Amino acid sequence: MSSGAPVRMPRLNIDRRTQLIEATIDVIYKDGLSRLTLAKVAQQARLSTSIVNFYFKTKEQLLLETLNAVSQEYEAAVDQVFAQSPDPTRTLRALVDAMLDPVLCTPARAAVWFAFMGESQARGDYIGAVRIRELAIRQRVETLFTTLFQEAGDTKANLGHAAPLARAFDALIDSVWEQSMLEPDTIDLAAAKKTCLDYLQSVLPLGLDMSDGSDQDASIPIAESAGTGMLSAWAYTSNALHELEMSELFRREWMLAGHLSDVSKQGDYLTLEVGSERVLVVRDDKETLRAFHNVCRHRGSRVVPKSQGNCGHVMRCPFHGWTYSLDGRLKSVPRLQTFESLEVSEHGLVPLELEVWQGLIFIRFESGGEPVAKLLHAIEERVASYRLADMVSLGEASVSEVGYNWKFFHDVDNEGYHVPSAHPALQELYGRSYRDDFIGDIPVSTGTVDDQPASAWSVARYKSLLPDMAHLPKEARRLWLYFGIFPNAIIYFYPEKAGYYMSLPCGPDQTRVVSREYGLPSNSREIRAAQYLSGRIDTLTGREDDALVRWLQEAAGTSVFPLNNLADIEAGVLQFHQRLKEKIPVMNCRHAPTAESMMDLNDRLKASAAG
Numbered sequence: 319m320s321s322g323a324p325v326r327m328p329r330l331n332i333d334r335r336t337q338l339i340e341a342t343i344d345v346i347y348k349d350g351l352s353r354l355t356l357a358k359v360a361q362q363a364r365l366s367t368s369i370v371n372f373y374f375k376t377k378e379q380l381l382l383e384t385l386n387a388v389s390q391e392y393e394a395a396v397d398q399v400f401a402q403s404p405d406p407t408r409t410l411r412a413l414v415d416a417m418l419d420p421v422l423c424t425p426a427r428a429a430v431w432f433a434f435m436g437e438s439q440a441r442g443d444y445i446g447a448v449r450i451r452e453l454a455i456r457q458r459v460e461t462l463f464t465t466l467f468q469e470a471g472d473t474k475a476n477l478g479h480a481a482p483l484a485r486a487f488d489a490l491i492d493s494v495w496e497q498s499m500l501e502p503d504t505i506d507l508a509a510a511k512k513t514c515l516d517y518l519q520s521v522l523p524l525g526l527d528m529s530d531g532s533d534q535d536a537s538i539p540i541a542e543s544a545g546t547g548m549l550s551a552w553a554y555t556s557n558a559l560h561e562l563e564m565s566e567l568f569r570r571e572w573m574l575a576g577h578l579s580d581v582s583k584q585g586d587y588l589t590l591e592v593g594s595e596r597v598l599v600v601r602d603d604k605e606t607l608r609a610f611h612n613v614c615r616h617r618g619s620r621v622v623p624k625s626q627g628n629c630g631h632v633m634r635c636p637f638h639g640w641t642y643s644l645d646g647r648l649k650s651v652p653r654l655q656t657f658e659s660l661e662v663s664e665h666g667l668v669p670l671e672l673e674v675w676q677g678l679i680f681i682r683f684e685s686g687g688e689p690v691a692k693l694l695h696a697i698e699e700r701v702a703s704y705r706l707a708d709m710v711s712l713g714e715a716s717v718s719e720v721g722y723n724w725k726f727f728h729d730v731d732n733e734g735y736h737v738p739s740a741h742p743a744l745q746e747l748y749g750r751s752y753r754d755d756f757i758g759d760i761p762v763s764t765g766t767v768d769d770q771p772a773s774a775w776s777v778a779r780y781k782s783l784l785p786d787m788a789h790l791p792k793e794a795r796r797l798w799l800y801f802g803i804f805p806n807a808i809i810y811f812y813p814e815k816a817g818y819y820m821s822l823p824c825g826p827d828q829t830r831v832v833s834r835e836y837g838l839p840s841n842s843r844e845i846r847a848a849q850y851l852s853g854r855i856d857t858l859t860g861r862e863d864d865a866l867v868r869w870l871q872e873a874a875g876t877s878v879f880p881l882n883n884l885a886d887i888e889a890g891v892l893q894f895h896q897r898l899k900e901k902i903p904v905m906n907c908r909h910a911p912t913a914e915s916m917m918d919l920n921d922r923l924k925a926s927a928a929g
């Protein structure tokens with residue numbers, strides 16, 4: 319099925335053929351194509367089998383005529399819409415109206431359409447009726463999109479997006495038809511229509527033409543310069559998108575929680591907060607690391623209170639004293655007899671998935687997707703010599719709350735084009751050799767500390783004090799190496815230490831930035847001096863980046879947020895955006911969909927991308 323919907327055929331009482339075709343549609347809906355018989359059609363039409371045989375000699379003839387009738391309805395509806403107005407936006411809106419007309423987009427017609435679509439792979443006579451018409455209609459919709467992109471004076475690069483966006487529109491309509499067949503009792507065609515109009519409003523260069531009093535939300539911003547390469551400004555300010563990011567990304571992807579050395583002894587724990595979720599990681603009495611929601615099963619208190627600590631042999635909730643063993647089982651409940659029927663064995667802490675990679679601890683809220691080991695396999699060899707798993711914490715985690723969107727934090731971090739201009743100390747440290755690259759889909763950045771004189775004190779001292787770390791291969795002994803771990807973390811390796819930093823969104827313009835560093839156990843004063851000096855350089859760099867990110871956040875609120883001006887050496891920014899769009903396709907929209915339709919639209923776009 320494609321962009322078009324059937325119009326109602328005239329239903330003349332005396333038109334037996336039409337009556338039988340309608341009965342056929344109903345039987346296909348109820349029993350499926352393969353179980354249809356002429357007798358069932360006769361029964362449905364309340365006619366005798368001999369009358370059916372009089373009009374249709376075979377079942378095949380009846381099916382083919384039914385398909386042609388539905389297909390012609392469909393095509394006629396599209397023709398009618400295109401004949402109404404030469405204006406492409408009006409035509410698109412009218413198409414939505416026609417295709418999702420509740421009289422026409424019926425479960426029965428949808429079932430017929432999909433049944434024949436399925437069969438058409440194997441049947442040449444069906445292909446003519448189903449696929450050729452579908453392609454012809456799709457072509458007309460693509461032409462409308464291309465015209466609108468051209469009329470908006472879009473760049474050549476953006477013109478290339480017209481066809482895929484048109485196909486997504488097509489798929490969106492299909493998804494409503496499919497839902498109408500599968501969920502006939504709950505489908506809300508008015509809401510689905512709004513989702514489709516929202517989609518058009520969001521992806522068309524100049525939005526939808528609302529001048530004739532449509533009920534579309536007039537607050538949707540229309541910006542001429544928005545593009546489809548980088549994320550649009552709304553993606554950094556939308557509350558509804560923030561919610562979607564938390565559910566689609568941060569609950570589903572692996573989150574970095576810490577390092578083995580943070581929880582090295584029995585009863586050691588650390589905690590992490592991701593959006594509204596609270597996590598605890600604890601080492602149990604069998605030395606196994608476990609992760610749980612840090613939510614007491616009684617009334618929801620935090621079970622362990624601090625960001626890191628040791629809870630001894632049990633975890634005791636500070637509120638009423640419920641006590642959990644280190645493997646999460648509920649062990650004791652004060653005054654248990656006062657609960658009417660509390661099943662202690664069923665009230666253990668709720669576990670989370672946990673995986674350790676190279677000493678780093680990752681947790682995940684929802685199962686599914688690849689293990690960390692597979693996702694990071696491509697860089698495993700590259701980092702092996704650093705012996706990250708043997709390292710120990712060099713101090714507490716650093717946590718700061720910042721007033722910008724988490725993606726801007728990574729937009730700045732994902733390219734080194736700004737290093738010469740924005741980071742004079744880093745430029746002196748390794749700027750001459752700095753480069754960004756990818757290993758598979760993992761962004762990797764490298765800079766080799768040179769021996770040129772430096773004016774920044776920390777840099778000059780670091781260059782002269784950095785010891786030769788014999789356990790590293792020669793080429794790594796003066797290398798600063800960073801890997802981007804999608805979606806929100808960076809792990810880095812310097813000769814004298816390693817560490818991570820990551821962003822945790824708290825709202826569309828609020829982010830918590832957490833960082834922590836680790837080193838191999840050592841008493842060397844040179845190594846400690848180098849660790850201190852690289853920390854100073856990083857602090858300086860962080861402050862400089864902080865200002866840049868804030869300015870980007872400000873820019874998202876201006877009326878001239880620029881897009882798609884990336885140099886080749888900023889490819890990391892675009893790759894990050896593309897990965898985000900794959901996970902949350904609604905981010906492809908140029909303009910913000912309405913908050914109410916954001917999730918529905920995203921689900922439909924995801925389903926159409928998968929199908």
Ligand code: FES
Nearest residue numbers: 614616617635638
């Ligand atoms: S909330 Fe934990 S014991 Fe009551």
Ligand SMILES: [Fe+2]
Nearest residue numbers: 730731741863
């Ligand atoms: Fe930077």
